[in-house]
Amino acid sequence: MEENEKIKLGISIGDLNGIGCEVALKTFEDSRMLDFCTPVFFASNKTISFQMKELELDIKYNGVQEASKALDGKINVVNVWKEVPKVQFGEGTKESGDYAIKSLRAAVESLKKGEIDVLVTAPINKNNIQAEDFKFPGHTDYLAQELGGESLMFMVTDDLKVGLLTDHVAVKDAPAAINAILIRTKVRTIEKSLQMDFGIRRPKVALLGINPHSGDNGVIGKEDEEVLKPVIREMYDAGHLVFGPYAADSFFGSDAYKNFDAVLAAYHDQGLIPFKTLSFGKGVNFTAGLSKVRTSPDHGTAYEIAGKGKADHSSFKEAVFMAIQIFRNRKEYVELTENALQKQKIRR
Structure with missing residues (x-):
């Protein structure tokens, strides 16, 4: 060109x-x-x-x-x-x-x-x-x-960026689809996109919990304790600025998302409902990682x-x-x- x-x-x-x-x-x-x-x-x-x-x-x-x-x-x-x-x-x-x-x-x-x-x-x-x-x-x-490449459905505006661990997957199938390999892959993809596509040198990424209240220490489902938390801890210890899991019900309403460069939601509606509520008409669906x-x-x-x-x-x-x-x-x-x-x- x-x-x-x-x-x-x-x-x-x-x-x-x-x-x-x-x-x-x-x-x-x-x-x-x-x-x-x-x-x-x-x-x-x-x-x-x-x-x-x-x-x-x-x-x-x-x-x-x-x-x-x-x-x-x-x-x-x-x-x-x-x-x-x-x-x-x-x-x-x-x-x-x-x-x-x-x-x-x-x-x-x-x-x-x-x-x-x-x-x-x-x-x-x-x-x-x-x-x-x-x-x-x-x-x-x-x-x-x-x-x-490793594709990531990434909903973006200047102020809010939400990626998905699972995208067009039935809600009942989403928890079983989330594993350590998937989490690592999506985190790395979103980090790379934030650096390469949006000019953010040291991106901070928040992960939302899979279950209500991120499982309440295993009381409401064990996926957050057994799958999400160990990988987040491992990646953080390796130098990635990745945090969570955060309870999805209050994360956007409390403006907690403003403390991060991007958010990774566990499944489609968990990420897209708040994104479209806050940004409808201004938002863009970007396929990161390609x-x-x-x-x-x-x-x-x-x-x-x-x-x-x-x-x-x-x-x-x-x-x-x-x-x-x-x-x-x-x-x-x-x-x-x-x-x-x-x-x-x-x-x-």
């Missing part, structure tokens, strides 16, 4: 029957956004034209056959398909799921080739994306397979308002800015690391 070249930001359009296209298009309706990046939508000219007509948006775009041909200063649309998909706003159809995956696959392939620098994914429906060749509970697991940068808004397909022009694009816009900033932070981190290594070699 040339020094003066804008970051190419890929967009997978998500479920065509949801609000994905709407929030993405509204974000770039403001032409000033083109000063920050070159957007590349993975869909088709006809699909984007249809969405704009239905949503009464008037945005000029440039159709291309591949992302490498995208033009700076323009909204670009890669023609992934030629046919015109049937759009039924508000309904989770098999067809809309199929096209969501077509868009995602094309965008990820382009990301792997280096044709785009970062990826922002619009919301999908986890039910209608299931197919013989796509059996993933969501974006995170698919991206982990395609992009490599070789490439991927973000998404902190909401779903919102079928109930799809096609009505009512969707708030704030979170998608934040996801765009977050992807750009993380990409820059990573580049700076790599440069600083390489310079430090070079200086060490010279001293020797």
Whole structure:
């Protein structure tokens, strides 16, 4: 990437029957956004034209056959398909799921080739994306397979960052899925992300308890005593600034989270309910630990308002800015690391 070249930001359009296209298009309706990046939508000219007509948006775009041909200063649309998909706003159809995956696959392939620098994914429906060749509970697991690394679902704002030990796992299965190896892996992943992606040199991480009141010393479940506490103690003794487990019911309401750079929740709703309560519309879902940068808004397909022009694009816009900033932070981190290594070699 040339020094003066804008970051190419890929967009997978998500479920065509949801609000994905709407929030993405509204974000770039403001032409000033083109000063920050070159957007590349993975869909088709006809699909984007249809969405704009239905949503009464008037945005000029440039159709291309591949992302490498995208033009700076323009909204670009890669023609992934030629046919015109049937759009039924508000309904989770098999067809809309199929096209969501077509868009995602094309965008990820382009990301792997280096044709785009970062990826922002619009919301999908986890039910209608299931197919013989796509059996993933969501974006995170698919991206982990395609992009490599130790993935971590990381919900972030400037002031609050919440990662998950287990993400799209049934509540009844979460405790059994948490073991020493998983905890160590997620802690290291979140620490590395805080350093590389957010510029925090010595991150402090809090872990939330698995059971109510972190088990009350084994009275309400033994997982906290037997699994979490020993690993936290071991990692702290090894120099990691990791603390807990903290009782989840009072941790956010008491503002205890403000004493840490990030929080690791034991399971999905334990982390996402307080995060979305405190940050809805400003939050970003970032997949940390991957070789490439991927973000998404902190909401779903919102079928109930799809096609009505009512969707708030704030979170998608934040996801765009977050992807750009993380990409820059990573580049700076790599440069600083390489310079430090070079200086060490010279001293020797």
